[in-house]
Amino acid sequence: MCGSCEDICLPGAIVKEFKEGPSSTDIEAYSDIWVICESPDGEIPTWAGELLSKARELANKAGEQLAAVVIGHSLGDKPKELMGFGADKVLVVDDPRLGKFCDDIYANVLAYMAKKELPSVILAASTARGRAYIPRVATMLETGLTADCMDLDIADDDTKTLLQTRPTFGGNLIATITCKKHRPQMATVRPHVFKATEPDMAKSGSVINYSVPDELLASRARVVESHIEPLEGPDITEADVVVTVGRGIGDEKTLEKAKELADLLGAAMGATRPITDEGWLPDRTQIGQTGVTIAPKLYIGLGVSGAVHHTVGIRGSEIIVAINKDPEAPIFEMATYGIVGDVHEILPLLIEKIRQEKG
Amino acid sequence: MDIVVCIKQVPDTATVRFDKEKGTIIREGVQSIINPPDLHALEAGLSLRDQFGGKVTVLTMGPPQAESALRDALSLGADEAVLLSDRAFAAADTLATTYTLLKAIQKIGLPELILCGTHAIDGDTAQVGPGLAARLGWPSITQVAGIEAVEDGAKLLLKRLIDQGYEMVEAELPVLLTCHKTLNTPRVPSLKAKMRAKKAQIPVWSHEDIGAEPDKIGISGSPTWVDSTFVPAFEAKKEMLQGSPEEQVDALIKRLKESGLI
Numbered sequence: 001m002c003g004s005c006e007d008i009c010l011p012g013a014i015v016k017e018f019k020e021g022p023s024s025t026d027i028e029a030y031s032d033i034w035v036i037c038e039s040p041d042g043e044i045p046t047w048a049g050e051l052l053s054k055a056r057e058l059a060n061k062a063g064e065q066l067a068a069v070v071i072g073h074s075l076g077d078k079p080k081e082l083m084g085f086g087a088d089k090v091l092v093v094d095d096p097r098l099g100k101f102c103d104d105i106y107a108n109v110l111a112y113m114a115k116k117e118l119p120s121v122i123l124a125a126s127t128a129r130g131r132a133y134i135p136r137v138a139t140m141l142e143t144g145l146t147a148d149c150m151d152l153d154i155a156d157d158d159t160k161t162l163l164q165t166r167p168t169f170g171g172n173l174i175a176t177i178t179c180k181k182h183r184p185q186m187a188t189v190r191p192h193v194f195k196a197t198e199p200d201m202a203k204s205g206s207v208i209n210y211s212v213p214d215e216l217l218a219s220r221a222r223v224v225e226s227h228i229e230p231l232e233g234p235d236i237t238e239a240d241v242v243v244t245v246g247r248g249i250g251d252e253k254t255l256e257k258a259k260e261l262a263d264l265l266g267a268a269m270g271a272t273r274p275i276t277d278e279g280w281l282p283d284r285t286q287i288g289q290t291g292v293t294i295a296p297k298l299y300i301g302l303g304v305s306g307a308v309h310h311t312v313g314i315r316g317s318e319i320i321v322a323i324n325k326d327p328e329a330p331i332f333e334m335a336t337y338g339i340v341g342d343v344h345e346i347l348p349l350l351i352e353k354i355r356q357e358k359g
Numbered sequence: 360m361d362i363v364v365c366i367k368q369v370p371d372t373a374t375v376r377f378d379k380e381k382g383t384i385i386r387e388g389v390q391s392i393i394n395p396p397d398l399h400a401l402e403a404g405l406s407l408r409d410q411f412g413g414k415v416t417v418l419t420m421g422p423p424q425a426e427s428a429l430r431d432a433l434s435l436g437a438d439e440a441v442l443l444s445d446r447a448f449a450a451a452d453t454l455a456t457t458y459t460l461l462k463a464i465q466k467i468g469l470p471e472l473i474l475c476g477t478h479a480i481d482g483d484t485a486q487v488g489p490g491l492a493a494r495l496g497w498p499s500i501t502q503v504a505g506i507e508a509v510e511d512g513a514k515l516l517l518k519r520l521i522d523q524g525y526e527m528v529e530a531e532l533p534v535l536l537t538c539h540k541t542l543n544t545p546r547v548p549s550l551k552a553k554m555r556a557k558k559a560q561i562p563v564w565s566h567e568d569i570g571a572e573p574d575k576i577g578i579s580g581s582p583t584w585v586d587s588t589f590v591p592a593f594e595a596k597k598e599m600l601q602g603s604p605e606e607q608v609d610a611l612i613k614r615l616k617e618s619g620l621i
Binding site for chain 1: 395452453454457478483484485486487488489490491492493494497498499500501502516520521522523524525526527528529530531532534540541581582583584585586587588589590596597598599600604605607608609610611612614615616618620621
């Protein structure tokens with residue numbers, strides 16, 4: 001099929017078939033680990049170094065090569081920096097048509113490359129954009145995809161199976177998910193879940209400029225305007241202290257009290273998913289598997305019960321303080337200091353006494 | 360404008376309780392609801408239909424009792440509903456799910472617009488919407504927080520949320536959108552629609568009805584497997600602060616001062 005009538009076919013009667021080259025079940029045909037970095041604005045995000053650092057460990061264990069794949073525009077020399085985090089080579093697609101993010105175009109490019117190069121593992125960031133186009137790629141490659149992993153490893157046997165760890169439904173259990181009979185094995189990871197190693201600027205490798213067929217770079221959708229909003233208050237992923245509210249705070253009045261405590265401590269505000277789902281705090285304050293991962297010196301949880309979906313995002317905290325009226329709340333299993341009590345009673349007291357301390 | 364809205368029936372997380380000993384969910388007494396983000400997809404579909412005509416078909420895959428989610432959608436004003444229910448569909452991951460939905464949508468007849476929620480609150484992979492669009496070769500735009508139809512409905516101007524702000528995206532139909540909770544406020548069911556929903560015949564399709572290949576559906580069509588599960592362990596210096604609220608707060612402040620945090 002030449003595909004030329006596809007774009008004008010309004011009923012969409014033509015359905016693309018994705019079979020060509022080795023199938024996703026010819027697992028012997030696949031090797032190497034890829035870390036994907038999408039960069040429409042030409043900047044390399046910090047999570048690229050985090051993912052590559054983890055991927056380097058995986059590549060060593062699997063005895064495979066590690067490649068960074070950068071898709072975007074106006075990239076200049078920046079992709080080369082990724083060698084410092086352990087990439088053996090960098091594959092770059094730099095094209096003006098990639099200067100704005102477009103879900104299907106970015107997916108077309110990555111799927112095309114993966115079908116040609118046959119990587120065994122593809123790791124990507126679970127950002128809003130990653131979550132938008134990586135599932136398309138997995139579908140086009142007819143393989144599995146595990147979203148929002150909290151850890152990754154390579155199996156100890158010689159199968160080079162990627163062990164992908166994430167909480168299961170309900171959040172009280174953690175599951176290891178595998179994709180044994182299909183390649184590539186694909187996983188996404190939230191920013192800040194892994195730590196970047198110190199970049200080794202002396203490390204060298206090859207940068208390969210990759211070109212893709214023109215027809216892959218067209219879509220019926222296009223970005224016409226971009227609005228980047230600056231963050232308000234301290235950045236939750238950088239803050240030393242994070243005050244987090246959960247369903248147990250009960251009402252918005254208590255939320256105001258929590259904000260008062262945060263101001264007093266110079267803390268960022270964080271939330272569990274029910275709170276952001278209610279719209280009480282913006283989505284970007286949501287901590288956990290599908291939100292941000294934080295590693296502050298002090299985490300204070302107010303009315304946070306401690307479902308795994310949330311607590312996977314706070315494991316790096318040095319001191320965890322939990323205030324909850326339910327003595328059985330799982331948060332107390334990991335709290336450095338726990339107070340069983342009513343937030344409505346404890347919180348005003350805490351604010352008052354910290355004020356006194358500060359004079 | 361013919362629209363298909365994909366919905367999922369999920370356990371209401373507000374009513375979910377856990378068995379601490381076994382680390383599993385206590386299924387009794389858990390209510391089933393339409394996945395909340397899907398209600399915003401349905402509302403978007405209904406209001407575009409009200410504006411441009413056409414019909415809204417709601418589609419779900421699930422056990423027989425998922426029919427009640429479809430009846431709820433009909434009582435909100437959807438025109439038609441289809442239930443995909445077959446033992447062979449069970450334990451589908453997102454790859455098998457998008458294949459199954461594709462086959463069903465081909466049987467319904469390809470619409471001009473497919474709407475999904477941003478994610479399901481139980482599995483929370485956010486993969487089915489984009490994956491389904493890839494199978495159709497359609498554009499997908501995720502996290503849509505605003506829809507304006509332009510050029511008489513031939514194009515949509517979309518507000519699409521990204522990590523730090525939003526983008527305006529112009530898309531020609533047909534497209535697939537995943538709808539964010541800030542997109543709209545779902546309507547409440549009307550009495551008339553409720554009555555109609557109660558009596559509606561909802562077709563139940565098996566894998567044979569949609570012509571799905573058995574090795575691409577359910578567990579055999581799912582590349583991902585849950586290999587093992589374990590209870591998370593945290594190593595923390597655990598101390599429960601005792602006494603009256605005042606004593607507890609004093610003890611906490613003392614410790615935070617010792618750590619140099621206050």
